[in-house]
Amino acid sequence: MRRLSLRTLGPTLLGILAFLGVLAAIAGRMPLVLLTLVINLLIFAALAYSINFITGLTGYVSFGHVLFMAVGGYGLAYGVGTLHWHPVAGVALGALVSLALALGIGAVTLRFRGVYFAIASQVTALAGFYIVLEVQELGGGQGIVLNVGFEPIAWFYTIWVILAIEVGITYWITHGRLGYGIRSIRADEDAAKTVGVHAAALKLVLFAISGLFAGAAGGVYYWQGSGIFPNEAFSLTFSLIMLAMIVIGGMGTLLGPLFGAVAVYLSSQYFLTVLIGFEFVIIGVLVVVIALFLPEGIVGTLRKYVPELRGLIE
Amino acid sequence: MKRTLAVSNVHKSFGGVRAVRGVSLALEEGHVLGLIGPNGSGKTTLLNLIAGVAKPSKGEITLDGRRIDGLAPHRIVAAGIAKTHQIPRPFLSMTGRENVAVAALYGSNKTRDLPEAMETAGRVLGLVGLAGKEDVASSNLTVQQRKRLEFARVLATGARILLLDEIFAGLSPDELRDAVALFARLQGELGFGALVVEHVMRAVLTVSQHVVVMEEGSKIAEGTPQEVVQNPAVIEAYLGPEAGRAPP
Amino acid sequence: MADFVALFLTDLVLGLLLGCVLAVIAHGLNIIWGVAKVVNVAHGEFIMLGAYGAYFLYLYGGFNPLLSVPIDAAIGLVVGMGFYFGFLYRELRGKESMGLQSELVTLVSTFGLSLVIVNIAQSIWEHPVGILWSPGAAQVGPVPVPFGGLYVAVVSVALIALTDLFLTRTYLGNAIRAYTQDIPATQLMGINPTVVAAVGIGMGFSVTMAGGALLTVWLPTGIDPTKIGILYAPISFVIVVLGGPGKMWGSLVGGLTIGLIINVGQLFLGGSIALATAVAVLTLIPILLFRPEGILR
Incomplete structure (x- = not known):
């Protein structure tokens, strides 16, 4: 077994950890406007890393990831509103329910390839929406309003921890034995099976991790929003934004989701001030252009055309 | 202990097409078994059945007496059997x-x-x-x-039984000679067992100790390379019914 | 009991009528799927554009949705060809089938397109807009049959029949069918595959946008850009899978099935259209598991 040292961790991971470290150190002294911006940025990044586990690493495009985010939110709302738990426990509840749901859904839908998986994921999210509308314990069509305090520092550290764990797991997966199995699945799933890769189990584990963290990030998002409403919680826009972030940043990479989150979140905040709705037009155009002409995203393209960066970013 | 792969009376149908109709064969580690036959005779299907890519409709496949038919491909690999692809992937x-x-x-x-x-x-x-x-x-x-x-x-x-699907196909005569020599040397050194599916007769006959011939999903002949090439049924299968007869 | 029978028959009729229009919007996707071997994720947005087309013609020309069908279809043909060259040409050119990477590119790029269209539509129309057209209803025994839905259903089936005639009876149609089966063989026949694919995709968009115009009859609360794509795109996907991708009459079978599940199914689900819709879209999963070639043999 190799011993872990700072040197073996690689500059990308160290860079991300340094970035997170600085944020953690100065969070308490940030002006509120900036802190809110940073919290939302971290939520977006956590969502980007969550979908990266399945879509980025295996190439199974999930068009319905909003389902797990919403389930995380409803878990939180139920935990806090009905069970009167602390919000952090509510986030954990939402994440675990989301994990269980991902296991159940993934066990079936991950058998479908390509287009069929994409459609199945969208359909399960749509069905989730219609089912929640009928569940009175979850507020039905009215949603749930939470009576929680305004605690930006608590939101910050919760999402910070979630994101840090995601980055760590992404690094661990991509740099070890699992990474090779996953890359072989993405390259040619049937051939991967014939050299011994248990493709079904690997995909399911990734999907479950993906669901867990999408749920956790969703929990913090709705804690911060102190309530959840079905029309918004199941809006296709969230699924699309999650996918947009990793497409723009670079699918399956360690740094890509962070870059994508920064690009998508900051541009959405900037264009929001210009014209409502216009921010998504810009993001949509970006996604189209990048998908058609730079399918490896920012990180993949940089690595391809700037050889000096190859050792630095991954 | 030497590992033994045994295929007994295996059938496989796709819809109405009976691709494999009751084939049996046995292969011991350290030996090379050639599997030849015209196009569409069910060789690749049989390999896929052993490798777990498809499930037999009927019959048994065992490794050292333990049933392995119907296991997922990765379990077959874990058991020590691995397959190449006809078109490399x-x-x-x-x-x-x-x-x-x-x-x-x-x-x-x-x-x-x-x-x-x-x-x-x-x-x-x-x-x-x-x-x-x-x-x-x-x-x-x-x-x-x-x-x-x-x-x-x-x-x-680390497989001890290799399923090799047309690894000698599409090579130039020089490449073929090198490939056959390399295969024979590695087989001698490493001692694996191999089921060699091949279209190129000469290559199979050189590397195998024993040959099975399939036609239209059934086994039509079996024996040493010399026995097989002299078998009238085999000549007919390869060259058509007229080939066995004298010209008028 | 008599009440229930009346209710059941009413919902049966409504389900069949709705099923016809769902069939035609899915039919557009089916054609695109058959030609390109990949789905257009922005399908729902083109249904929406078809609906807005009908709205414009209503607003400025006083057209009812039926009259706007041919105009929407013509626009769809042009839009579809543009879509082909913008989104599919690079990925399909010179290939026998679409690889995993190209499939990913198309899925992601067309989803980007859907984001663009939805949000432009949303910033133009903040509130749903609707078409006022009520040709009345006939009472058949206990069952009210709305003429609007009836006309729309008839036109929908006619559209599907027309595409079927075109594909089986004309030279270009046969070329498109040949292309969907075997691209290299198409080239050997001396057919330019680019033209064939462009026309095929154009035809798919034609049907989709015409279907969007017809769908307006079933949108009592008006055209809402946030709702159309999220609901009718997945429904179209499910219908195509139910009927079997590439099977032209499969769209109708799938559409009627979904229409019935939603309208009749809600009777058995406590009157909840929401739950019935959930059940309808989830039929995708068992179909993919057990009948991946669709319910039609």
């Missing part, structure tokens, strides 16, 4: 070494240690004559090199 986004490392990491004598897998991969690439191609993207390899990469991958899984 390298992981195109990976280098040669990484391709083989996947097999070393997930095969039957899997290592969980990356550097060790890389080392194994390098060694196996050397064995199959791909030294120097370790860090070349597999998408840049020629067809012949891809065939060797396929072979390297099954070797790296």
Whole structure:
């Protein structure tokens, strides 16, 4: 077994950890406007890393990831509103329910390839929406309003921890034995099976991790929003934004989701001030252009055309 | 202990097409069994049944007496049987070494240690004559090199029974001679058992101790290479019904 | 009991009528799927554009949705060809089938397109807009049959029949069918595959946008850009899978099935259209598991 040292961790991971470290150190002294911006940025990044586990690493495009985010939110709302738990426990509840749901859904839908998986994921999210509308314990069509305090520092550290764990797991997966199995699945799933890769189990584990963290990030998002409403919680826009972030940043990479989150979140905040709705037009155009002409995203393209960066970013 | 693969009375139908109709054969580690037959005679299907890619409709496949038919492909690999693809399917986004490392990491004598897998991969690439191609993207390899990469991958899984689907097809006469010599040398050194499906008669007859002939899903002959080439049923299957008769 | 029978028959009729229009919007996707071997994720947005087309013609020309069908279809043909060259040409050119990477590119790029269209539509129309057209209803025994839905259903089936005639009876139609089966063989026949694919995709968009115009009859609360794509795109996907991708009459079978599940199914689900819709879209999963070639043999 190799011993872990700072040197073996690689500059990308160290860079991300340094970035997170600085944020953690100065969070308490940030002006509120900036802190809110940073919290939302971290939520977006956590969502980007969550979908990266399945879509980025295996190439199974999930068009319905909003389902797990919403389930995380409803878990939180139920935990806090009905069970009167602390919000952090509510986030954990939402994440675990989301994990269980991902296991159940993934066990079936991950058998479908390509287009069929994409459609199945969208359909399960749509069905989730219609089912929640009928569940009175979850507020039905009215949603749930939470009576929680305004605690930006608590939101910050919760999402910070979630994101840090995601980055760590992404690094661990991509740099070890699992990474090779996953890359072989993405390259040619049937051939991967014939050299011994248990493709079904690997995909399911990734999907479950993906669901867990999408749920956790969703929990913090709705804690911060102190309530959840079905029309918004199941809006296709969230699924699309999650996918947009990793497409723009670079699918399956360690740094890509962070870059994508920064690009998508900051541009959405900037264009929001210009014209409502216009921010998504810009993001949509970006996604189209990048998908058609730079399918490896920012990180993949940089690595391809700037050889000096190859050792630095991954 | 020497491992033994036994296929007994295996059938496979796709819809109404009976691709394999009651084939039996046995292969012991250390031996090479040739499987020949005209196009569409069910050879590749039979290989897929053994490798777990498809399930037999009827019949049994055992390894050392234990049933393995119907197991998932990765379980078959774990049991020590690995198959090459007729048309090579390298992981195109990976280098040669990484391709083989996947097999070393997930095969039957899997290592969980990356550097060790890389080392194994390098060694196996050397064995199959791909030294120097370790860090070349597999998408840049020629067809012949891809065939060797396929072979390297099954070797790296640690399989003791190899299912080789037309590894000698599509090679020039010189390449074929080299490939046959390489195969014979490796088989002698490593002592694996191999089921060699082949269209190129000459290659199979050279490398195998025993040959099974299939036609339209059934076994029509079996024996040593010499016996098989003299069998009238085999001549007829390959050259048509007139070939056995004297010209008028 | 008599009440229930009346209710059941009413919902049966409504389900069949709705099923016809769902069939035609899915039919557009089916054609695109058959030609390109990949789905257009922005399908729902083109249904929406078809609906807005009908709205414009209503607003400025006083057209009812039926009259706007041919105009929408013509626009769809042009839009579809533009879509082909913008999104599919690079990925399909010179290939026998679409690889995993190209499939990913198309899925992701067309989803980007859907984001663009939805949000432009949303910033133009903040509130749903609707078409006022009520040709009345006939009472058949206990069952009210709305003429609007009836006309729309008839036109929908006619559209599907027309595409079937075109594909089986004309030279270009046969070329498109040949292309969907075997691209290299198409080239050997001396057919330019680019033209064939462009026309095929154009035809798919034609049907989709015409279907969007017809769908307006079933949108009592008006055209809402946030709702159309999210609901009718997945429904179209499910219908195509139910009927079997590439099977032209499969769209109708799938559409009627979904229409019935939603309208009749809600009777058995406590009157909840929401739950019935959930059940309808989830039929995708067992179909993919057990009948991946669709319910039609």
